[in-house]
Amino acid sequence: MDIEVLGIDLGKTVCSLAGLDATGAVVYRKRLQRHRLLDLLEGLDPCVVAMEACGGAHHIGRFCLEHGHEPRLMSPLYVRPYVKVHKNDDRDAEAIAEAATRPTMSFVAIKSEEQLDLQALHRARERLVTERTRLINQGRGFLMERGIRVGTGRHVFQKELVRLVATGTADLSHRILSMLSDMMAELATINDRVEAIDTEIKALAKADADMQRLMEIPGVGPTIASALVAAVGTGSSFAKGRDLAAWLGLVPRQITTGGKAKLIGISKHGNRYLRKLFIHGARTVLHLVRNRTSPITQWADGLKERAHVNVAAVAMANKMARIAWAVLTKGERYRPVALVGT
Known part of the structure; x- marks a missing residue:
């Protein structure tokens, strides 16, 4: 039995497993007590171990890394479309394994x-x-x-x-x-x-050096910096700053039909707590920062003249998130001059 992808439906006491071979066929099914899961993974040949990003998944993911497996964590929302017919634990495990093989699937980074x-x-x-x-x-x-x-x-x-x-x-x-x-x-x-x-x-x-660099960004203090590092680490799971802003729900929600695009407010996807913090930080930049000569505050002042204050706050939060991604992933300090003309 050659398992290429092992899908695990994590339960509080019982876990359901489904293994796929190289062709995508189900070659392994099993149910076992959760406390026995790590023993099974320890004796398994290295493979892709797929799970939903729920309670305990990061701990199991780190264990998989230590034993040569490749853990892949996914949002439950992305797994749901792969569940066939009636939902049960066995079909959930199979859907998790199948979803993990999709080339366009977005995965959750393992937290330390x-x-x-x-x-x-x-x-x-x-x-x-x-x-x-x-x-x-x-x-x-x-x-x-x-x-x-x-x-x-x-x-x-x-x-x-x-x-x-x-x-x-x-x-x-x-x-x-x-x-x-x-x-x-x-x-x-x-x-x-x-x-x-x-x-x-x-x-x-x-x-922390990463948090220190983040706190050089206007509107970002210890609370935002630490919450961002806790959520995304080095930000390497995002290809660009716009992806981080979209993950935070700081981009317009788009409804396109008949070739006509319509934008209706922000998507509010992703981490609600982080989004709230970034918007609070953006309001600080818009209203409370005394130095109004820096490029980012001048950009914010121009934005306030053109748009409603809430729209300006979200746009400012989006800008802050994209700058934060660049600071985290590139390991560089915040450079205000880079914002001129944006």
Whole structure:
């Protein structure tokens, strides 16, 4: 039995395997417990091992590299069209193996342990920020129902919360004041945890040469730089900067029919968290950077005059992503002069 491509449908406890030979015919099928998968791969002759990029896939991918296999990770969205008739685990494994043989298939780069550590930091931070936002919105709702309107902004709300808990008001019952006091303590805990993660991210960015070069780009700080390195590594999986921008969903969504092309907003594909960070960074360049004489800020100012501020922010984020790709892949520092006339 000569297996050229082994497709693995990863499950939490059970994995389904389908092996293809050089002609593409299925010559191997097997189901086994997930904890036995690595033992099977260790004893298998070197081949292409294809998986969907899901939980645990990067760990298995690194194991495959160590034992002479060629791991190929794919987005589940790209595998779905290859599933024939009714969906089940065995057909999923066969579809994964078949999809991996397509010459036009896009593969996900294997993440290192350092990248996964960085990714874990960012996901923990995002969870805390989301919890903080939900907590603040709930507090605003409590106060609004009692005729107390608080201005926009997290810091404004927290300042008002401290004042209300300290001084009290006739509009708030003892029970609500007690709940607001608990909310204030919970917010303080979340703020401390977010600050601790930010401090760790800054320290990691300061010690990494790639992140240091990325942070020379206007609008890119430690958060964006570390999140980008965690997601794409050196960026070598993208042929050009436009591909990275497209992967981030920072390009127009295109609908073409009858030879007529129509662009309707951005595609919003890919990494939602990174896209959000890049757009926040772009807004910083558009509004907050004081040095308006650099080429990139002059380009941004001209863009603001021609387009809506949100369109300008997305275009600026697209530009930043393409510059970031060049900095990562070429190992060069950011050169502002290169933007003149673009």
